[in-house]
Amino acid sequence: MFSYRNIRKKPRKRGVKNDRKDDAYGESPALDQLMKDGTSPVESLGGEHWRILHGDTLKLIKAFRPGIFDALITDPPYASGSSKPNERNRTTNQKYSSMKAENALPDFDGDNKDQRSWTHWMAEWLYDARKACKKGAPICLFIDWRQYPSITDALQWAGWIWRGTAVWDKGNSRPQKGRFRQQAEYIVWGSNGPMPINRPVSCLPGVFRYSNPQNRIHVTEKPLQLMKDVIQICEPGGLILDPFAGAGTTILAAAEEGYEAVGIEVTDAYYKLGTDRVRFALESKGIADGTQEE
Secondary structure, three states: OOOHHHHOOOOOOOOOOOOOOOOHHHOOOOHHHHEOOOOOOOEEEEEOOEEEEEOOHHHHHHHEOOOOEOEEEEOOOOOOOOOOHHHHOOOHHHHHOOOOHHHOOOOOOOOOOOHHHHHHHHHHHHHHHHHHEOOOOEEEEEEOHHHHHHHHHHHHHOOOEEEEEEEEEOOOOOOOOOOOOOOEEEEEEEEOOOOOOOOOOOOOOOEEEOOOOOOOOOOOOOOHHHHHHHHHHOOOOOEEEEOOOOOOHHHHHHHHOOOEEEEEEOOHHHHHHHHHHHHHHHHHOOOOOOOEEO
16 A cells, blocks of 8 residues: 655654755655645645645545545534524624624635535545545544534544544633633544554643634634644654645644644635745744745
8 A cells, every 4th residue: 555654764853853855754745645646736835744735625635545644633614603594604704703804814615504515525525535544543623512413423424433522622702691601612533443552642631721823814723732732643753634724723733743744725815825824934943945836
């Protein structure tokens, strides 16, 4: 079976820059090593240890070579605005942001499905994503309480083993008299079949406490440190897939922590914003340079 890791030299240590430009591990993950022959995204951009593909996840997820990813960690569109069509079909800014119109961030695609179609869509890409992941690879999916039952169904329909749920405690939330605060989102996690107990990964916490990021560039952007914590579920130096790259937070976290990462983003604005963010952030820390476009 093809394995991207088999063509790489031994992984660098987390947080250690690799200064050798000719080192195979120091290059951006190449498309011909990731994707089946005759397939390619609309465009892609990458640097040392990372790449983001521009295109539709449903199409691109089928194009990956089998068994190449060590983990799948992503924050998919929740499509959870409301059960009423007139509310569900609002823009993502209207559903998830309180910013004034003049300060609004770009809207993102794929968030207007009803629960049944969303669950079907989730199961479809999760099925193909499982084929692209190694046996035992962990998966982490962010979700809110409204779509929690559906995402656990979709995960299992696609053949993954559901292993549990971690909590992201956001702290601050709008109080509602006589009700519990809705201050948490959830990380549904599982694995592609049996998960070896002897993996070189320590015990991770079940609750992560981080406030929403300030000065975010995506409507539903997650804190960078939160993603750095969550990706520790992957074996050191592993190749992580994020099918909904958005602001590039998972990709950036992976690159800074010594992993490799491949993302997919369909929305034009966020493909540009995400790739720029990752590139500039890594360059400013001296971790990566030599951006490669294909």
